[in-house]
Amino acid sequence: MSTTPDSAVRTYIEAHKTAFLDDLADWLRIPSVSADPDRSADVRRSAEWLAAALTRTGFPVTEIWDTRPLALPGGPPGAPAVYAEWPSGDPDAPTVLVYGHHDVQPAARADGWDTDPFEPVVRDGRLYARGAADDKGQVFFHALGVRAHLAATGRTAPAVNLKLLIEGEEESGSPNFPALIKARADRLACDAVIVSDTGMWSEDTPTVCTGMRGLADCQIDLYGPDQDIHSGSFGGAVPNPAAEAARLVAALHDADHRVAIPGFYDGVVELTDQERELFAELPFDEARWLRTAKSYATSGEVGHTTLERIWARPTAEVNGIGGGYQGPGGKTIVPASAQLKLSFRLVAGQDTDRIQRLVTEWVADRLPAGIRHEITFWGATRPCLTPLDHPALQSVVRAMGRAFGTGIRFTREGGSGPAADLQDVLDVPVLFLGISVPSDGWHSVNEKVELDLLLKGVETSAYLWSDLAETRTTGSWKQT
Amino acid sequence: MSTTPDSAVRTYIEAHKTAFLDDLADWLRIPSVSADPDRSADVRRSAEWLAAALTRTGFPVTEIWDTRPLALPGGPPGAPAVYAEWPSGDPDAPTVLVYGHHDVQPAARADGWDTDPFEPVVRDGRLYARGAADDKGQVFFHALGVRAHLAATGRTAPAVNLKLLIEGEEESGSPNFPALIKARADRLACDAVIVSDTGMWSEDTPTVCTGMRGLADCQIDLYGPDQDIHSGSFGGAVPNPAAEAARLVAALHDADHRVAIPGFYDGVVELTDQERELFAELPFDEARWLRTAKSYATSGEVGHTTLERIWARPTAEVNGIGGGYQGPGGKTIVPASAQLKLSFRLVAGQDTDRIQRLVTEWVADRLPAGIRHEITFWGATRPCLTPLDHPALQSVVRAMGRAFGTGIRFTREGGSGPAADLQDVLDVPVLFLGISVPSDGWHSVNEKVELDLLLKGVETSAYLWSDLAETRTTGSWKQT
Numbered sequence: 001m002s003t004t005p006d007s008a009v010r011t012y013i014e015a016h017k018t019a020f021l022d023d024l025a026d027w028l029r030i031p032s033v034s035a036d037p038d039r040s041a042d043v044r045r046s047a048e049w050l051a052a053a054l055t056r057t058g059f060p061v062t063e064i065w066d067t068r069p070l071a072l073p074g075g076p077p078g079a080p081a082v083y084a085e086w087p088s089g090d091p092d093a094p095t096v097l098v099y100g101h102h103d104v105q106p107a108a109r110a111d112g113w114d115t116d117p118f119e120p121v122v123r124d125g126r127l128y129a130r131g132a133a134d135d136k137g138q139v140f141f142h143a144l145g146v147r148a149h150l151a152a153t154g155r156t157a158p159a160v161n162l163k164l165l166i167e168g169e170e171e172s173g174s175p176n177f178p179a180l181i182k183a184r185a186d187r188l189a190c191d192a193v194i195v196s197d198t199g200m201w202s203e204d205t206p207t208v209c210t211g212m213r214g215l216a217d218c219q220i221d222l223y224g225p226d227q228d229i230h231s232g233s234f235g236g237a238v239p240n241p242a243a244e245a246a247r248l249v250a251a252l253h254d255a256d257h258r259v260a261i262p263g264f265y266d267g268v269v270e271l272t273d274q275e276r277e278l279f280a281e282l283p284f285d286e287a288r289w290l291r292t293a294k295s296y297a298t299s300g301e302v303g304h305t306t307l308e309r310i311w312a313r314p315t316a317e318v319n320g321i322g323g324g325y326q327g328p329g330g331k332t333i334v335p336a337s338a339q340l341k342l343s344f345r346l347v348a349g350q351d352t353d354r355i356q357r358l359v360t361e362w363v364a365d366r367l368p369a370g371i372r373h374e375i376t377f378w379g380a381t382r383p384c385l386t387p388l389d390h391p392a393l394q395s396v397v398r399a400m401g402r403a404f405g406t407g408i409r410f411t412r413e414g415g416s417g418p419a420a421d422l423q424d425v426l427d428v429p430v431l432f433l434g435i436s437v438p439s440d441g442w443h444s445v446n447e448k449v450e451l452d453l454l455l456k457g458v459e460t461s462a463y464l465w466s467d468l469a470e471t472r473t474t475g476s477w478k479q480t
Numbered sequence: 481m482s483t484t485p486d487s488a489v490r491t492y493i494e495a496h497k498t499a500f501l502d503d504l505a506d507w508l509r510i511p512s513v514s515a516d517p518d519r520s521a522d523v524r525r526s527a528e529w530l531a532a533a534l535t536r537t538g539f540p541v542t543e544i545w546d547t548r549p550l551a552l553p554g555g556p557p558g559a560p561a562v563y564a565e566w567p568s569g570d571p572d573a574p575t576v577l578v579y580g581h582h583d584v585q586p587a588a589r590a591d592g593w594d595t596d597p598f599e600p601v602v603r604d605g606r607l608y609a610r611g612a613a614d615d616k617g618q619v620f621f622h623a624l625g626v627r628a629h630l631a632a633t634g635r636t637a638p639a640v641n642l643k644l645l646i647e648g649e650e651e652s653g654s655p656n657f658p659a660l661i662k663a664r665a666d667r668l669a670c671d672a673v674i675v676s677d678t679g680m681w682s683e684d685t686p687t688v689c690t691g692m693r694g695l696a697d698c699q700i701d702l703y704g705p706d707q708d709i710h711s712g713s714f715g716g717a718v719p720n721p722a723a724e725a726a727r728l729v730a731a732l733h734d735a736d737h738r739v740a741i742p743g744f745y746d747g748v749v750e751l752t753d754q755e756r757e758l759f760a761e762l763p764f765d766e767a768r769w770l771r772t773a774k775s776y777a778t779s780g781e782v783g784h785t786t787l788e789r790i791w792a793r794p795t796a797e798v799n800g801i802g803g804g805y806q807g808p809g810g811k812t813i814v815p816a817s818a819q820l821k822l823s824f825r826l827v828a829g830q831d832t833d834r835i836q837r838l839v840t841e842w843v844a845d846r847l848p849a850g851i852r853h854e855i856t857f858w859g860a861t862r863p864c865l866t867p868l869d870h871p872a873l874q875s876v877v878r879a880m881g882r883a884f885g886t887g888i889r890f891t892r893e894g895g896s897g898p899a900a901d902l903q904d905v906l907d908v909p910v911l912f913l914g915i916s917v918p919s920d921g922w923h924s925v926n927e928k929v930e931l932d933l934l935l936k937g938v939e940t941s942a943y944l945w946s947d948l949a950e951t952r953t954t955g956s957w958k959q960t
Contacts, residue, residue, distance in 0.1 A: 035809030076809075106811060112707060172809055199713075213712060217810045226774035227592060230923040231823055232693060232895025233679075236795030237786045238775040242729070243798045249723055250730030294706035294816075295718035297850025306717045315716030318723045319813050324800035325821055329515030329556075329652055330697045330858040331586060332823045332896075333799050333923055336774075341805055343711055343812045370777025378810040415712025416812075443710040443813050 008152035079168035100139035101170035145461020175379030198434030214346035214383035215416035242323035352380035382420035488632035514583035559648035580619035581650035625941020655859030678914030694826035694863035695896035722803035832860035862900030
């Protein structure tokens with residue numbers, strides 16, 4: 001099924017990679033931080049930049065889809081998505097929707113970046129910038145990929161009907177994404193979704209991801225005294241909201257590091273023995289993984305390996321905690337308030353609405369008299385899984401195999417994306433094509449993408465469309 | 481023993497109160513925040529202001545005592561104290577040392593103050609400013625008090641040998657104060673110490689305080705990953721320093737709200753039945769106290785009343801907690817670090833060095849593999865108690881009784897001061913003369929002092945020196 005000549009693809013990429021990287025750097029300069037209301041104009045600018053770039057690429061249809069009209073009262077205001085469409089011209093061609101996002105995590109030089117997170121620099125074969133890997137780099141490789149596909153095949157339009165949906169609020173939990181895809185389901189209709197927002201095992205072990213965890217994250221504000229009060233005059237005789245925030249966190253897990261919220265594990269799809277063996281066969285070096293995690297010990301749910309913990313087990317994590325005096329020296333107060341930011345990673349079988357309800361009830365039940373609270377969920381993302389033997393997944397595996405020149409293995413992704421919503425609303429399989437590696441520093445300082453892997457992504461994209469067009473003729477892609 | 485005519489005192493105060501309040505306001509404009517290294521020049525300016533004011537008052541000796549040469553390596557750098565001396569001229573006169581402090585707690589308009597904390601304003605008979613009650617107002621009433629004493633008695637020097645020691649690092653835990661008083665013990669030699677850094681029951685129920693709790697406070701820094709890492713990629717498989725900080729806090733107390741650090745209560749001087757009855761007889765309105773505490777419930781050690789909890793029981797309090805993302809929205813990370821600020825109030829029988837050691841060991845024992853930590857104690861203040869029937873204490877009670885025109889009752893103070901160090905180093909009894917009330921907002925926003933009480937403080941000071949001089953002839957003040 002190698003209908004796209006490999007050498008022609010490589011020649012085309014080599015000739016165009018400098019302009020491609022310059023373009024990507026332009027995009028990375030836009031600080032499209034969707035979680036920060038002050039950056040909403042930048043998120044819009046990022047969408048406009050991408051739409052213009054896709055028009056230059058050749059997409060005959062590029063549109064900016066505003067999610068603001070879909071936002072719930074009191075909820076996040078929404079951020080624009082980019083939609084693009086390039087029909088094949090072949091009436092039998094399958095339709096493939098590529099998903100990614102153009103918004104990024106917060107980043108500031110002061111967090112410890114070696115260089116400005118929004119001023120891309122290439123160093124030692126790596127491109128450093130917020131969003132280089134998560135997700136602008138992985139979105140943008142498809143732009144050069146489709147051009148290489150056309151150049152190598154002599155086509156004037158892709159072998160598949162190609163659609164792109166690049167959202168602008170993934171890093172804020174995609175609060176309006178489900179509503180967006182429901183409202184635009186007719187435009188988004190397709191035979192399969194390709195998600196380019198995941199990673200692979202390592203540079204040496206290219207892999208295809210078969211599932212992602214879901215996410216429910218929230219902020220809990222706790223209020224005690226109406227203002228900070230003197231800990232000598234009042235301490236020890238009134239409840240302390242910082243202490244209560246801490247007690248909530250401490251109660252989140254039992255002694256076996258299992259999440260202790262009643263009902264949390266109900267319905268969880270447990271790993272089969274075969275899946276556990278597949279995980280165990282991967283060349284996992286725990287000491288090396290710890291270095292990538294910049295951590296000094298493993299720790300987690302008793303009875304599971306590290307890979308099982310991050311790929312296939314639900315978790316509760318404290319993303320932030322704050323309350324009282326955090327300046328220099330001491331200040332002997334009982335704080336007026338405290339705040340928690342918690343996130344729950346979810347796996348197949350867990351319903352996000354139900355988890356939000358369980359957490360909400362659990363918090364309310366645990367807080368003592370004199371502590372008032374508010375809980376705000378930032379939106380939720382459902383977990384998702386794709387069968388290993390799916391024909392379109394096999395197509396992705398072949399395209400990657402040609403680009404990387406080696407066999408492709410399977411992983412899952414511990415992170416979360418709106419893949420499950422696409423699967424549910426569009427009723428099609430979701431496949432994952434990502435070229436990022438764990439050291440890329442997603443959500444962290446000094447995020448980067450490996451330039452050689454970025455170009456392998458371009459190459460995979462270039463091979464994929466012809467392969468999918470041929471695969472499609474062998475049967476339906478619908479999952480039973 | 482009413483050798484100072486009351487009417488003459490009152491006439492003098494009435495004639496000079498405007499200038500007195502103007503002077504005090506000048507002093508309050510100096511943001512002498514000792515906990516903030518950026519304010520060290522202001523703390524020095526505050527010391528210089530006070531020394532000049534005491535010289536104007538008539539003290540023949542005023543000195544600024546630098547504590548920087550005494551500071552321990554790596555410890556707080558020290559802040560200047562003010563020392564003043566006014567000999568009686570009478571060879572039989574007792575020597576009395578007044579203690580207070582001229583540094584203040586941190587304060588910023590943005591914390592929720594109605595007006596600039598360092599721009600004093602008088603509103604509804606109250607003077608609002610950081611330090612108005614804690615402690616500049618209470619230090620400064622002695623300046624007008626001694627003048628009124630002289631004017632009313634026709635003396636040219638006080639009836640006692642009057643010494644003042646007004647330190648500059650009380651709000652930072654007085655780290656260099658013990659070394660200072662040890663180094664200057666010869667200059668500070670006296671028969672009794674009057675501490676003016678406490679409060680009284682209420683405007684209607686003037687009281688004399690007989691003891692203060694001690695304090696040991698610390699900062700604990702916890703370190704996990706070398707940088708914030710993605711909670712999807714790594715969460716649930718490595719230890720989280722914010723969660724571990726929270727677990728420490730949750731483990732600080734048992735289900736009965738007793739401090740759970742092993743050995744913490746060893747040696748604690750328990751309340752006698754008589755003392756508990758004395759506390760219980762005070763006109764304590766818990767609902768009203770809660771309003772003063774700006775709190776919505778009482779909570780604390782099982783088996784003790786609220787007054788016992790705040791006056792006579794040791795506590796562990798979280799003054800601040802912070803870690804991970806605290807900005808707007810969510811950020812799905814495992815944080816690199818977290819920080820706790822804890823303070824322990826101590827009572828008679830608890831040794832500060834031993835408590836610091838117990839806390840240090842307890843923290844080290846509880847943290848799991850992969851979490852590194854540092855613990856820094858900001859210095860410690862010993863608890864202190866004075867017998868109810870002490871003759872000099874009775875002298876304070878009489879002076880207050882004349883100023884307030886009513887009987888004086890007894891309390892303790894839940895807060896902490898260096899009184900115990902003065903008692904230990906100088907080997908003399910420590911008495912408390914304070915006119916602040918609980919609503920004054922110590923360490924909080926909108927700190928104020930009631931102007932009428934401030935002038936009662938002036939009046940008490942004016943009566944006190946003659947009364948003490950006469951009392952002294954009846955026997956030694958040394959405590960057995």
